[in-house]
Amino acid sequence: MSDLLERLRGRGWRMTAQRRVVAEVLNGEHVHLTADEVHARAVTKLPEISRATVYNTLGELVSLGEVLEVTTDKRAKRYDPNAHQPHHHLVCARCGAIRDVHPTGNPLSDLPDSERFGFTVSDVEVTYRGLCPDCAGA
């Protein structure tokens, strides 16, 4: 994720300890943390970081297109560092676990003009729901 920090510096970002820590926390695959989860993890590395800064930083990363907002439920937005590879999500209805998935086919072409109501359609989001291996039991 240091390439992320490089890109951000190139965009005129002032590099602070707080921003570095948030970027560190948002590292890995299948990472979809809420803002307060990001804050909780950030605090273990930088105890004085504030909630407001985490919210601000996440908002900036989203504006810059480096992080995606995902709302799979109505609890809290989740922040997804996997912004450069288009993908969709598979969510466990019981425990909330989230995996990145790559369906075949193009859902955009599955929406006929007669079903577009004059909209200019630019994006599709597909959410698969089910039970993860743990929650399916047995």
Place this chain on the structure above:
Amino acid sequence: MSDLLERLRGRGWRMTAQRRVVAEVLNGEHVHLTADEVHARAVTKLPEISRATVYNTLGELVSLGEVLEVTTDKRAKRYDPNAHQPHHHLVCARCGAIRDVHPTGNPLSDLPDSERFGFTVSDVEVTYRGLCPDCAGA
């Protein structure tokens, strides 16, 4: 929507003025109101109806499968009376307008086993995003 009321009576629902009004408000096509919008409209017909009752009633209708919860954004859940015809949603990114849409094809079959991570997948939700005719300007 009086068939809805019939079904509910059949299920042992006590029929109150509040429940009748909520059912009335949730009538029509492409209806996707938030709980507080439902409350605002209900109040015009039954001034003393409380927020708690609207939330309770909507929750019951969802449990009974008569109304769907839709979360197209992180603001508020929306309540969709069109529960008996499977469909997806087209959302205006600017004004939030929502239309029911019926894409062709079956997205479930577009998710290969190798992308299921052992989940038991039971449902798919597709959200198309774009600009409605008004918001696209011109």
Place this chain on the structure above:
DNA sequence: ATCCTACAATGGACATTGTCTAAGTCAAGC
């Protein structure tokens, strides 16, 4: 190396959405 200053971080108040509870009310069966 030190200084400056615009940008960033902080803490806390505030807003919105939703849940819960204790007390009062009433639909429906007898």
Place this chain on the structure above:
DNA sequence: GCTTGACTTAGACAATGTCCATTGTAGGAT
């Protein structure tokens, strides 16, 4: 018409997110 348990109400509370005034500091200028 009573009775009773289900329903409604008002308001407290909780979770998530936003805003603002103040304080701090990164990074360029000297």
